[in-house]
Amino acid sequence: MSEQPDYKDTVFLPKTDFPMKAGLANKEPGILARWEEHDLYGKLREARKGREKFILHDGPPYANGNIHIGHSLNKILKDLVARSQSLLGKDAPYIPGWDCHGLPIEWKIEEQYRKKKRNKDEVPAAEFRQECRDYAAKWVDVQREEFKRLGVMGEWDKPYLTMDFDAEATIVAEFLKFAESGQLYRGAKPVMWSPVEKTALAEAEVEYADVQSTQIDVAFEITESPIPELVGAHAVIWTTTPWTIPVNQAIAYGEGIEYDLIQALDGTGPVYLVASELWNEFRARMGNIELTTINDVMGHMLAGTIARHPMHKLGGFFANPRPFIAADHVTTEAGTGLVHMAPDHGEEDFFACKEHGIDPVFAVDDDGVYREDWLWLPRGDERAGNVINKRFNSSEGPICSDLREAGALLSASDDFQHSYPHSWRSKAKVIYRCTPQWFVRMDEALESGKTLRETALSEIDTTRFVPERGRKRLRSMVEGRPDWVLSRQRAWGVPITVYADKDGNYLNDPEVNARIIEAVRNGGADAWFAADHQALLGNTYSLDDWEVVTDILDVWFDSGSTHAFVLESGKWPNLRSPADLYLEGSDQHRGWFQSSLLESCGTRGRAPYKDVLTHGMTLDAKGFKMSKSLGNTLDPQKIIDVNGADILRLWASTVDFTEDHRIGPEILKGVTDMYRKLRNSFRYMLGALSDFDESERVAVADMPELERYVLHLLAELDATLKEAVNDYAFPRYVRALTDFANEDLSAFFFDIRKDCLYCDAPDDPKRRAYRTVLDTLFHALVRYASPVLCFTAEEVWQTRYPDAGSIHLEEWPAVNPEWRIFEHREKWNEIVSIRKHATEQIEPLRRDKIIRSSLEAELYMPIRDMPFDEETFAEVAIVAAVHDAKTYSVKKTDHSKCGRCWRLLPDVEEDGALCGRCAEVIGA
Missing domain, CATH: 1.10.730.20 (Isoleucyl-tRNA Synthetase; Domain 1)
Structure with missing residues (x-):
């Protein structure tokens, strides 16, 4: 040759x-710097001016620490929405925001105090609030840079902060709208209360964890009854909160439940009253003693029955009779079918007792300890302690000991496992505690004729949910929620800016309210706490007749009002209300989605959003919740430093974020491979x-x-x-x-x-x-x-x-x-399908090194009935030739290889010579 x-x-x-080598970690900061230098966001706003708007309203994260992987997913998804809508030609501004008030930040400042052995209560309130403000401002700056590094484009130089004076004034104005419309009231109800943080909590501030509690059966001796056989018998109640026994005020029964009077088999000893369906379970807790039924009664026959408290010998409150009352919430699912009622510490107890004129007694203080003047275990008693303390409630603790001494403790076990609410910040157990609070009525008719609950449910029906199951979840929460508790007993936040009289009625005067709003706009929340309140009241009212309320607003009311001071204030003139989309984690069905819905429905009669998108929780590679204690967290900044933000963005775009989803080194490796292609x-x-x-x-x-x-x-x-x-x-x-x-x-x-x-x-x-x-x-x-x-x-x-x-x-x-x-699409769809099959036929020859590439193969296949010819398919299959045959087969071609295009063709005289096409190109 x-x-x-x-x-x-x-x-x-x-x-x-x-x-080919991306080098994203080193390259991306330079791109970010160019975007900022050339004001890309401003140029985009100018380019889209006058176009159809798409408004994604940013749900505010707390400004209290570095961002985590969940923050990254959330912000990337929002950026994907804004960028994709902008790509469609819409004006899609993005105004980021931060939630700056409330317990998360206050708790961090208190942690710093505790490390310095400093008592928060000894710090001037104005100084404490300023430290909270400074702390929030510091983390806003940190998180802002972390979010920008993700490639999130927005108005970062002009974000919204709930602690800005204008924002605080708008929050006050929104609160006063509820007051002026009569939806606000002051009442005493059991609310979720954190004895550690000394404040009421919203449901969204509570998480549930399995605990071991003490379960007890307690006997209440019946002293009066329309049924003579009941007098002298003992009504048995079962509870997992022994600490609530001292504040018992009644016993509840179910009217349709059948109850048995049971006694020892030999006819001696006490007679107990328990539900017929539950007395075997009761007997097992008693140590499987032999019992027999001596009589039965229907629940409705228990009306008029009265028992006495096991601790009645203490006198006073404990000596008062404990009436039997009918209650719908009594069931035979567990316990004894009789429920001890403590209206101070249970929502159902409170309402059932209220119907019978039984009021709470407010025995437990804000730190979870019985009041100093309480008749049972005052603070000075050596056995006194926090009511949720495990030792305090144990079978050997003071409550069980006193009940045992009174002969009323029938059984006690310290290993009852169940789910129990905890504060998601302090991780401490919470209690239901009846306290005076400010509420918004859910079931009182508004000007529209609908209640707030009805309005919210109607708006849920017209909102688009992604995924659709979010509708059912939010609806069920709104359907079942109690009145909205607005007040918190803290220092850092927007105040409840009303004046109340001794009966709990508040002053409702639009002129006074206007002066309050203006004062907060000029001086922020501190303007209320340091105000000349007589000046705010004006000449019409005397401060001597009014109490200055010092509670602060639920932080969810703050964030629920963001639509008012972001979308409607005019500070960002390219926004409008309602928003096209709210996008947050699925936990916000009980948080921001709900508080925003209620706030807007209560003040505007409509939802603040058209669409609601929810994403799940980011888990580790094995499907476990990320936790610092488990050591399975992934720092987004470290991922970016190694892989670049685009890899994290691609991950966020590919996972099914509507469900809980995973991230880990192997998952990121797969994403990197996808990126590389x-x-x-x-x-x-x-x-x-x-x-x-x-x-x-x-x-x-x-x-x-x-x-x-x-x-x-x-x-x-x-x-x-x-x-x-x-x-x-x-x-x-x-x-x-x-x-x-x-x-x-x-x-x-x-x-x-x-x-x-x-x-x-x-x-x-x-x-x-x-x-x-x-x-x-x-x-x-x-x-x-x-x-x-x-x-x-x-x-x-x-x-x-x-x-x-x-x-x-x-x-x-x-x-x-x-x-x-x-x-010809059907023809080419068929070609694609057949090409895949042909490639599979060629692959064994390549694997066995008979040929080095498909160019050396001649393909035999049934082509006569195909919608294409041999030459076309040879080009598509990248083979030397295609021949008609009854079945598929492949052989190595005998043709020589063109020295320029490397195709093996019949017109190439010898390997290295030119085919006709290449000779023509070279000649030209």
């Missing part, structure tokens, strides 16, 4: 400076289009079928992606985009046309058509990728168009929907 020349310089190989596709297109000129462009009608088929697939993808954006279905969006890039382009279109790109003449119509489609694909894919891979898309765009400005100022690509109507 004669020596052949080297033709590599005649091949048109892709040329680009775009590196996308990056390689962009690199290929940049190289293939390095010298593309508009003069090369070919009309679609003049293109080969393959090019028109790919445009058809692009149009299909375009429709899929638009639908995914509207559905906030980012996993579907990314999956469709990556499948298209990897399967339809890299593994199919690019693979087939690389010979055309490298070896055809520059003016060849097929090569020009291919490059025209490549240009169309480039403009589409870089835009499609920009909401997800915001840094990489910018890098890709700037590589090709260094002077064109940011990709994020561009709009959705101009993909002609008529490209979907391709008359």
Whole structure:
């Protein structure tokens, strides 16, 4: 064989400076700096001015620590929404915000005090509040930079803060709207109370954990009854909160429940009254003593029965009779079918007792210890302690000891396991405690004729939920919730700005309220605590007649009012209300989604949002909740420092965030592989289009079928992606985009046309058509990728168009929907399917090293009835030749290899010589 020349310089190989190695961790900060220097966010607002708006209202995170992986997911999802809506051509501003008040921040300051052995109660309140304000401001600055590093684009120089004076004034104004409309009232009800933090808690501030409690059976001797046989018998109650026994005021029964009088088998000893369905369980707790039924009564017959408290010998409160009362909440699911009623410490107890004129006694102070003047275990008693202390409630603790001494303790066990509420900040147990609080009525008619509950439920019905199950969850919570407790007994927050008389009525005067709002606008929350209240009251009222309320508002009321001072204040004039979308974690059904709904419905008669999107919790790779104590947390900053923010963004876009989802090193490795393939596709297109000129462009009608088929697939993808954006279905969006890039382009279109790109003449119509489609694909894919891979898309765009400005100022690509109507699509769908099968037939020869590539293969297959010819399929399958045959088979070709295009063709005289096509190109 004669020596052949080297033709590599005649091949048109892709040329680009775009590196395969991303180096995102080092590259992204520079891109961020350029965006900030050129005010990309401001330019985008100007570019979209006057367009249809899309308003995502940011739910405020607490400003009290570095962001965690859950924060990252949340902010990335919000950025995906804003960027994708902007890509569609809408004006989609993003105003980030922070929740700066409330217990999370106050608790951190108290922790600092405890480390310094400093008593918070000895610090001037104004000084304490300033420390809280400074602490929140510090973490706002820290979190702001961490969120920006994620690539989240927004008005970072002008965020909303609930502690800004204007915001605090608006919160006060919203609160006073409830007051002026009569929805506000002061009442005493049992609320979730944290003895450690000394404040009422909202349901959203409570988490549940399994605990071991002491379960006891206690005998209440019956002293009076319409049923003579009951007098002298003992009504048995069962409870897992022994500490509530001292404040018992009644015994509840179910009117439809059957009760048995039971006694020892030999007819001696006490007679007990328990529900017929439960006396075997009671007997087991008593040590399986032999018992027998001596009589039975129906619950409704117990009306008028009276018992006495086991501690009646203490006199006073304990000597008062304990009436039997009917209550709907009494069941036979557990216990004895008789329920001890402590209206101070149970919501159902409170309402049932209230119907019978039984009031709470407020025996337990705010720190969870019995009042100093209480008749049982005053503070000075050596046995006194916090009512939720395990030792205090144990079978050997003071309560059980006193009940045992009185002969009333029938059984006691310290190993009863059940779920119990805890403060999610201090992790300490909470109690139900009856205290005077400020409430919003849920079931009183508003001006519309509907109650707040009815209005909220009606708005839930008209709101779009993603996923749909969020509707049912929020609805069930609103249906079953009690009146909204607005007050907290803390120092850092927006005050309850009303004046109350001795009966709990508040002053309702719009002129006074206007002066209060203006004072807070000028001086913030401190203006109330340091106010000249007589000046605020004016000449009409005397301060001597009014109490200045010093409670603060529930922090959920603060965040629930953000729609008012962000969307409606005019401070951000490109916003409007209601918002198109609220997007938060699924725990916000009982938090921000609900408080925002109630606040807006109570003041505006409508929801503050059109759509509600919820995401689940981020778990570790094994599916466990992340916890510092378990050592399984992942720091988003460390992930970014190693992989770059785009990898974290791609992860957030691909997980099913509507459910609880996972993250870990192996998961991130898979995401990195996905990223690498996308990056390689962009690199290929940049190289293939390095010298593309508009003069090369070919009309679609003049293109080969393959090019028109790919445009058809692009149009299909375009429709899929638009639908995914509207559905906030980012996993579907990314999956469709990556499948298209990897399967339809890299593994199919690019693979087939690389010979055309490298070896055809520059003016060849097929090569020009291919490059025209490549240009169309480039403009589409870089835009499609920009909401997800915001840094990489910018890098890709700037590589090709260094002077064109940011990709994020561009709009959705101009993909002609008529490209979907391709008359040969079924034919090409079949070609794709058959090509996959043909590749499977060739692979064994490559694996056994009989051939090195498919170019050396001749393919035999039944092609006579196919909608394409041998030459077309040889090009598509990238083989030397295709022959008609009854079955599939493959053999190594005998053709020689072209020295330029490396195809093995019959017109190549010997290996290294040129095929006809290459000879013509070289000659030209």
